Amino acid sequence: MTAPEAHPEPADAELIAGWRAGDEGAAATLMRRHAPPVARYLAASGAGDDVEDVVQEAFFRAFRYIDRFQGAASFRTWVMAIAGNALTDLRRRRGRRPVLPLEDREVVDASADPHDLLVERDLEARIAHAVTLLPRMQRDVFLLRAQQGLSYDEIASALETSEGAARVHYHHAVKRLKRVLRD
Amino acid sequence: MDERHIERVASQLGARAGDAVDVDRVSAAVLARLRSAGGARRPRPVSRWMALAAGVAIMAGAAYYTFAVGDVQGPPLSGTAAPQLAGLNSAELGEILDSLVVEPVTLSGQVSLDDLNAEQLAELLQMMEG
Numbered sequence: 001m002t003a004p005e006a007h008p009e010p011a012d013a014e015l016i017a018g019w020r021a022g023d024e025g026a027a028a029t030l031m032r033r034h035a036p037p038v039a040r041y042l043a044a045s046g047a048g049d050d051v052e053d054v055v056q057e058a059f060f061r062a063f064r065y066i067d068r069f070q071g072a073a074s075f076r077t078w079v080m081a082i083a084g085n086a087l088t089d090l091r092r093r094r095g096r097r098p099v100l101p102l103e104d105r106e107v108v109d110a111s112a113d114p115h116d117l118l119v120e121r122d123l124e125a126r127i128a129h130a131v132t133l134l135p136r137m138q139r140d141v142f143l144l145r146a147q148q149g150l151s152y153d154e155i156a157s158a159l160e161t162s163e164g165a166a167r168v169h170y171h172h173a174v175k176r177l178k179r180v181l182r183d
Numbered sequence: 184m185d186e187r188h189i190e191r192v193a194s195q196l197g198a199r200a201g202d203a204v205d206v207d208r209v210s211a212a213v214l215a216r217l218r219s220a221g222g223a224r225r226p227r228p229v230s231r232w233m234a235l236a237a238g239v240a241i242m243a244g245a246a247y248y249t250f251a252v253g254d255v256q257g258p259p260l261s262g263t264a265a266p267q268l269a270g271l272n273s274a275e276l277g278e279i280l281d282s283l284v285v286e287p288v289t290l291s292g293q294v295s296l297d298d299l300n301a302e303q304l305a306e307l308l309q310m311m312e313g
Contacts (some may be wrong), residue, residue, distance in 0.1 A: 022222060024214050031210045036201040043200030044193070050211060051200050059213045120192075123184075127192045137278060140280045146193035165275040172279070174186050181184055 009033075012075045028064050034076045035059070037148065041080050044143050046132035047087055054090060073157035077150060081158040084140050117143075122174055123131035128181040138173035141166050273301045 010029070018026030035055055041052045062069070069078055072145075084092045132138060137159070144155045145166075152170075156163045217223075271279070 020223060020228075024217075027214065027217070028210045031213060032206050035204055035206045039204035040197035040201035047200075052204055053206060056209050056212050056216075059209065060216050060220075063213065063217055064220060064222075064224050114295050124192050124195065127189060128196055131193065131196065141193030142193070146190040147196055149194070153204075161278065162271060162275055164270045165279060168271070168279050174189060177189055178184060181189075 005100065013071070015076060016066065018071065019063060027059075029051065030075065031059050032080055037076060038079055038083050041143055041148060042083055042087060044131055044147055045084065045087055045139060050087075050090060054083055054086050057086040057090075065162055073154050077144065077148075077158040078131035080144065080148070081140070081160075083177075084136070088136065126181055127177065128178050133180065134173055134176060137161075138169050138176065142168040145170055271301075271305075276301060276305055 012030065012033075015026040015030050019030070038053050038058060039055050042054050047054050049062075058079055061082050062075075069075065072108075073081075131142065134142060140159055141155055144150045144158065145152070150158075152166045154164045156166045159166065
């Protein structure tokens with residue numbers, strides 16, 4: 001008896017080609033794959049209760065204008081850049097300030113010392129708040145690097161800047177975060 | 184607090200939101216909107232004349248850039264971000280300066296950041312970095 005043949009998940013490029021040909025299932029698979037990290041990115045950017053709405057808007061724009069995706073950055077990174085723009089648009093329309101992602105304070109490590117846990121939670125809350133105060137470009141570069149683990153090269157492609165500029169934005173973001181945390 | 188510690192904490196930000204997002208609901212809503220919008224938008228074909236005009240504009244811009252900015256030899260840069268600044272163009276330096284200041288920068292009441300060349304922008308950035 002032979003083992004059932006494994007069906008590897010299709011690559012993003014295949015799914016994008018599928019959507020371009022009108023396959024809704026391909027678009028749904030891409031959303032299933034990439035919506036959670038995009039939501040994380042938006043929450044850390046201060047989207048608050050609007051995370052899901054902005055995720056939706058970002059994917060709508062991405063699939064509607066899929067021909068603008070050239071593949072210089074990964075699909076996920078491209079959608080994150082779109083999500084950042086969608087969040088900025090929403091804030092501009094509503095005149096809203098960034099919202100501190102409170103739920104991140106609730107992450108609990110049961111094995112940790114209670115005092116250390118309190119200190120760590122306080123630090124998380126302060127960093128979360130400080131990140132939402134960063135200028136747009138610094139915040140985007142910082143989160144794409146520190147939260148999403150992207151290379152400067154990929155960040156530069158997604159944000160339509162150079163690798164050198166992305167490094168400088170990151171440098172200033174960290175410098176500003178350190179200053180805010182020190183005060 | 185060091186950079187590594189900040190990065191470690193930052194890597195966990197938004198974790199709950201990532202878990203909480205209802206992917207099926209998002210997917211259904213996006214596909215419904217796309218259906219009513221007519222699916223993916225097809226790019227409009229660019230006419231030959233439009234392509235030619237765009238090519239001329241790019242060449243003119245490149246020539247202006249080479250003449251006005253490209254041959255500037257600034258002093259050697261120093262400081263924490265200095266080695267990285269050296270390779271950036273005027274637009275990128277302006278973008279970084281914009282992100283460092285809260286209010287739009289206007290110098291001497293008449294000159295704005297847009298009026299500065301790459302060398303002047305790099306110097307200003309160094310001054311601001313301290």
